[in-house]
Amino acid sequence: MNTAQAQLGAVLAAGGPELTRLLERTEARLGEVAEGHGEELARHSGATLSAGGKRLRPMLVFLCANGDGDGRLVAAGAAVELLHMATLVHDDVLDRAPLRRGRATVFAEGGRLPATATGDLLFSRAFAELASTGSPDAVRALSEASSALARGELMQRADAWQPDVTRERYLERCRLKTASLFAASCRLGALFGGRPAMADALGRFGECVGLAFQMLDDVLDVSGPQERTGKPRGTDLRDGTVTLPLILARERDPTLVELDPRLTAADAESVCDRIAATGALETAREQALTHVAEAKRSLAQLDLPAQRREALELVADGVVERYA
Amino acid sequence: MNTAQAQLGAVLAAGGPELTRLLERTEARLGEVAEGHGEELARHSGATLSAGGKRLRPMLVFLCANGDGDGRLVAAGAAVELLHMATLVHDDVLDRAPLRRGRATVFAEGGRLPATATGDLLFSRAFAELASTGSPDAVRALSEASSALARGELMQRADAWQPDVTRERYLERCRLKTASLFAASCRLGALFGGRPAMADALGRFGECVGLAFQMLDDVLDVSGPQERTGKPRGTDLRDGTVTLPLILARERDPTLVELDPRLTAADAESVCDRIAATGALETAREQALTHVAEAKRSLAQLDLPAQRREALELVADGVVERYA
Numbered sequence: 001m002n003t004a005q006a007q008l009g010a011v012l013a014a015g016g017p018e019l020t021r022l023l024e025r026t027e028a029r030l031g032e033v034a035e036g037h038g039e040e041l042a043r044h045s046g047a048t049l050s051a052g053g054k055r056l057r058p059m060l061v062f063l064c065a066n067g068d069g070d071g072r073l074v075a076a077g078a079a080v081e082l083l084h085m086a087t088l089v090h091d092d093v094l095d096r097a098p099l100r101r102g103r104a105t106v107f108a109e110g111g112r113l114p115a116t117a118t119g120d121l122l123f124s125r126a127f128a129e130l131a132s133t134g135s136p137d138a139v140r141a142l143s144e145a146s147s148a149l150a151r152g153e154l155m156q157r158a159d160a161w162q163p164d165v166t167r168e169r170y171l172e173r174c175r176l177k178t179a180s181l182f183a184a185s186c187r188l189g190a191l192f193g194g195r196p197a198m199a200d201a202l203g204r205f206g207e208c209v210g211l212a213f214q215m216l217d218d219v220l221d222v223s224g225p226q227e228r229t230g231k232p233r234g235t236d237l238r239d240g241t242v243t244l245p246l247i248l249a250r251e252r253d254p255t256l257v258e259l260d261p262r263l264t265a266a267d268a269e270s271v272c273d274r275i276a277a278t279g280a281l282e283t284a285r286e287q288a289l290t291h292v293a294e295a296k297r298s299l300a301q302l303d304l305p306a307q308r309r310e311a312l313e314l315v316a317d318g319v320v321e322r323y324a
Numbered sequence: 325m326n327t328a329q330a331q332l333g334a335v336l337a338a339g340g341p342e343l344t345r346l347l348e349r350t351e352a353r354l355g356e357v358a359e360g361h362g363e364e365l366a367r368h369s370g371a372t373l374s375a376g377g378k379r380l381r382p383m384l385v386f387l388c389a390n391g392d393g394d395g396r397l398v399a400a401g402a403a404v405e406l407l408h409m410a411t412l413v414h415d416d417v418l419d420r421a422p423l424r425r426g427r428a429t430v431f432a433e434g435g436r437l438p439a440t441a442t443g444d445l446l447f448s449r450a451f452a453e454l455a456s457t458g459s460p461d462a463v464r465a466l467s468e469a470s471s472a473l474a475r476g477e478l479m480q481r482a483d484a485w486q487p488d489v490t491r492e493r494y495l496e497r498c499r500l501k502t503a504s505l506f507a508a509s510c511r512l513g514a515l516f517g518g519r520p521a522m523a524d525a526l527g528r529f530g531e532c533v534g535l536a537f538q539m540l541d542d543v544l545d546v547s548g549p550q551e552r553t554g555k556p557r558g559t560d561l562r563d564g565t566v567t568l569p570l571i572l573a574r575e576r577d578p579t580l581v582e583l584d585p586r587l588t589a590a591d592a593e594s595v596c597d598r599i600a601a602t603g604a605l606e607t608a609r610e611q612a613l614t615h616v617a618e619a620k621r622s623l624a625q626l627d628l629p630a631q632r633r634e635a636l637e638l639v640a641d642g643v644v645e646r647y648a
Contacts, residue, residue: 037475038478040479040481040482041475041478086444087444093440094437110481113418113477114478114481116477117475117477117481118474118478120410120414120473120474120477121471121478123470123474124467124470124471124474127466127470128467128468128471130463131460131463131464131467135460136455136456139451139455139463140452143451146448147361147448147452150444150445150447150448151361153444154362154438155364157364157434157438157441158438
């Protein structure tokens with residue numbers, strides 16, 4: 001069992017049988033969505049959609065709820081996962097990615113057009129799931145998160161290859177492209193799980209966890225190792241994506257200011273080594289940990305059952321300890 | 325003044341000052357959306373989003389409503405147009421289209437990634453607009469239409485280059501990729517415009533108009549002329565998209581069964597001429613007209629003010645008489 005699996009096991013134990021039941025119902029619901037909207041989606045979903053994800057966002061929905069609620073909780077869990085899947089499918093088109101989680105992507109199997117349309121269909125089904133709850137507040141939460149994801153992508157592209165991306169701008173991008181959906185997941189859990197008064201605080205918890213998650217993702221892109229992350233080191237550098245490790249390293253080693261669009265995979269590895277040599281990875285990791293600490297502080301003020309608080313804290317710790 | 329402008333003028337006259345006011349408010353609302361969600365969207369929207377469309381779908385929303393309703397009618401009009409725009413932006417990425425309505429596309433200005441993200445952002449804002457109405461029924465109507473659009477795209481891709489696409493399958497594709505949003509527009513107008521009991525009949529009207537619209541679009545792709553349609557004849561043939569004129573022509577001229585992926589623009593024009601020579605264009609146009617007639621029959625059973633019925637009939641006639 002690896003670290004990630006051990007962490008998941010601990011969260012599931014703390015979340016109790018109710019969490020496991022909700023995750024199983026979500027899996028079944030995602031399967032129904034994949035099978036129920038045309039042969040094309042059904043074919044593609046087999047390969048990349050219905051299997052393999054950690055279901056971290058649905059897990060946040062359920063852990064922020066009290067009890068296993070009614071069907072609306074599962075609808076919300078399915079909706080946030082569908083939205084997440086939609087962005088993955090579109091990302092794979094843009095990155096021309098052949099594989100995800102070791103399986104052929106929709107893009108690789110079908111090409112650009114089917115993959116783009118499949119992403120659009122998953123987007124649409126995410127909103128259809130939430131509409132079934134009858135809650136305009138929930139639809140609003142998802143549409144704001146969905147807008148933020150797209151704006152984050154646009155910001156990332158606008159900042160690509162730039163020598164002067166600030167930490168503040170980097171954080172804003174992380175908030176948009178990752179933390180917004182984590183926050184929405186927690187809000188939806190509070191809303192449908194009988195804790196509407198905690199929606200703001202739990203949303204803040206989710207946002208902090210999301211920020212830490214993205215920051216650690218960006219550290220892993222530089223640190224590897226590839227056997228753990230499943231992708232070569234320095235992928236962001238070759239895309240021109242300026243992340244926190246590079247921003248911090250540039251302050252310490254000005255020769256890192258210019259990014260070269262012609263970097264080979266081997267060049268990128270050596271830039272990764274130079275970034276690591278500045279100590280930027282440790283600093284970035286510490287900054288991610290401050291967001292984990294803030295996430296836990298958002299929980300401290302809330303009147304949650306001890307076991308539920310423990311499960312949420314495990315999730316928060318887990319995003320930074322993924323490959324520790 | 326060309327035919328299309330004259331038709332629009334007649335619809336606006338029949339719709340009265342209330343229709344003009346609603347369309348103006350929609351335009352203002354679309355401008356707010358374009359300006360209010362980041363500099364990237366604002367930049368791209370200037371070129372292709374905020375100007376130039378016929379706003380046919382918002383017009384259907386308003387013509388199916390009684391009076392000018394409350395803000396929800398404008399929100400619905402903006403939502404259907406935003407969803408339509410999202411699909412156009414994604415289509416332009418897939419077609420690598422440099423121009424739309426004579427202006428540079430988001431794809432041409434920004435590239436694949438910003439254009440894909442811009443489409444996703446427009447999708448998200450469409451649902452945010454509808455969520456603001458507080459009506460889960462409305463969100464459901466839009467998400468079903470949005471799913472249908474994506475499924476229509478997937479079906480079109482699956483059927484590309486196929487020698488044996490049936491008329492039934494073609495009609496189903498038109499229903500998914502075009503008629504569903506026309507139908508949703510009419511339903512939303514009925515819902516927010518004080519005519520909920522007419523939602524089904526008006527939705528049926530919208531569906532028939534949408535079918536006729538798509539069928540005529542496909543006739544125009546073969547018939548041209550390019551000066552009117554703004555694109556070369558035979559674009560569908562070169563994409564492998566099998567449309568009604570080709571399906572009908574194949575029944576009459578079996579040499580048309582095989583589509584050649586290597587067709588040049590000149591080759592495509594000559595295949596268009598061969599399709600036209602079979603009389604398929606007239607037959608396809610007649611079939612579009614049967615849907616217009618059915619649209620009008622859906623109105624006949626309804627207790628609508630005479631001027632409003634006239635305006636809706638003008639829209640229905642207009643989709644087939646666009647370049648008559």
